[in-house]
Amino acid sequence: MIELQEGVLPEVNQRHPYAIVAITKHGVQLGRKLQQSFSQGDLYYMGKFEHGDEEQKHIQMFTGTVRLLLPTLFKQYKGLILIISLGAVVRMIAPILKDKKTDPGVVVIDDRGENVISVLSGHLGGANELTYEVAAAMGANPIITTASDVQKTIPVDLFGSRFGWVWDSEDKLTPVSASVVNEEHVAIVQETGERDWWMRDTPMPEQIKVYPSTQAAIEAKPHATLLITDRIIEPEEEVLLENGVIYRPKSVVLGMGCNRSTSIEEIEQVIDETLAELKLSKKSVKALCTIDLKKDEQCFIDITQKYDWEFITYTPDELNEIKFPSPSETVFKFTGAYGVSEPAAMRYAKVETLVLPKKKSGNATISVARRPF
Template sequence: MIELQEGVIPEIEVTKPYALVAITKHGVQKARQMLQDFPHVDLYYMEKFEHGDEQAKGIQLFKGTVRLLLPALFKKYKGLILIISLGAVVRMIAPILEDKKKDPGVLVIDDKAEHVISVLSGHIGGANALTHEVANVIGAKPIITTASDVQKTIPVDLFGARFGWVWDSDEKLTPVSAAVVNEEHVAIVQETGETNWWMHDTPIPSSIKQYQTIEHAIEAKPDAALIVTDRILERDEEVILTNGVIYRPKSIVLGMGCNRGTSFDEIEAVIDETLAELKLSKKSVKALVTIDLKKDEQALIDITNRYGWKFVTYTPGQLNEMPLPNPSETVFKYTGAYGVSEPAAMRYANTSDLLLEKKKSGNVTISIARLNFC
């Protein structure tokens, strides 16, 4: 709990580049939903709206007027997303503004989440680009009031953000961004994830070239690279990261079954071990799916809460609609479904292919599918 007091800069925990703040009941509901779909934010809201799961989700509660929280956020974050009225925001930030080269980007969302308004540092602070991304995430209208918008290209730190993509490391964000802005040769390799990431009404700049494979991109010797993949790169591919950023799309679905009362630690160990075997990134996991008999399985609930994954369950009838590579009469006897982990993963991923057919490990059964983005 953050106790806000006049004249005291509060201690905050910064884990993401952007802060999301809400102060009303409806604003908090929208902010909690955004947290699932836009993983680049630290969320703050008033303690009177506490749900009880804030610590597990990394949400920071505060007590007192939000005006006293903003100075700390201003100093620590690249941008602020405030579900607060525009007039109130203008009054609160006026005393703490410094310089357009230093101030973070600030944008405002109305309480019904119908509009996203770029308020401060639209160009240099990146608020205009952030406004477009957030508006896409929540289905709102972006409001940009600057006379001329920034160069229509890729905002490297927000690339794919509307889809929940995250970068592996921020080490090369600045030099790669410079290469994009300076119209140097930038390679894009996309192995999975949403393909409709270009958001402008103009063609992609000729300096940005798309390649079918990392090998082809390496051969082209670009000045910078954007790599969209859920794979752990092979050693001979890592040269592309000399000045490159890896983006992790939410493309992996974990189909799971487990014995009642299986521990969190055992389930996490199986997930980590299996992803490592397949050379897949944990950051690309989108959902953990299972049969509805497991909708109250505490360890499954806890692990999806910890990592912000979707937790989806299906009825036996829904699972039996899927083509099964390994149907089991024993599983049917106890659950009414001929399989759990395999059909659940295929159903959510909208595919009949599996990256991993069911694997039994201790009390856990796991299957893995890749989302079909077509």
């Protein structure tokens, strides 16, 4: 709990570039929902609205007036998303404004989540682009008041955030952003993930071109690349990353079973080895799914909390509804389901095939499915 006091700058745990702040009951609900759909935000709200899962969800609570929290957030974050009335925000940030070249972008959301308003540093601070992305994540109205608006192109550091996409590395964000802004040839290759990422009411700039494969992009020799994939990149493709960013959509679903009291270390080793064999990125894992008999299995709870994965359990009847490769009478005898890892992964991913059928490894079984988009 962060205790806010006059004259004392609080310490916060920054994990992402943007801070989401709420101070009302409805605002907290909006903030919690936004945190799940906007991958680049750290959530802060008042301790009196505690839900009990804040540590698990990396939510930071505070006591005292939010005015005392904002100076620290202003210094540490690239942008602030404030679920606070516009008038109150203007009064609170006025004393800490310095320069449009250094002030973070500030976005305000109303308490009903209907409008997202760009308030400060619309261009240089990126508030206009942030407004569009947050509004898209919430299904709200983006409100931009700057006369020239923005270039209506792709914000590299926010690309796919509303879908939960994460970067493989941020090393090339700045030079790739420069290529986009300077209207250089930029290649996009998308192998998985949500397809409705272009949200402008105008066509995509002609210098940004979508290619059907990494090989086609390599042959085109772009200045920069945006690569959307859950694959581990092959050595011959790395030329695209000399000035490129990899985005990891949440496309991979793990179905698992295990013996009682299996350690998190063993579970993580099984996951890492399996994903390495399949050449899939751990950053693209969306969920770990199993039977409800394992809902209190500590290794599953711990691994999903560690990586912010969804932890989903199904009843035997729900698993038995799925047609999967390896039904087992033995498994049915002990669990009431004819299988666990295979049908759990397939049910969540809503697919009829698996990337990896059931594999036994030590005290665990694992299956892997891919979400279609």
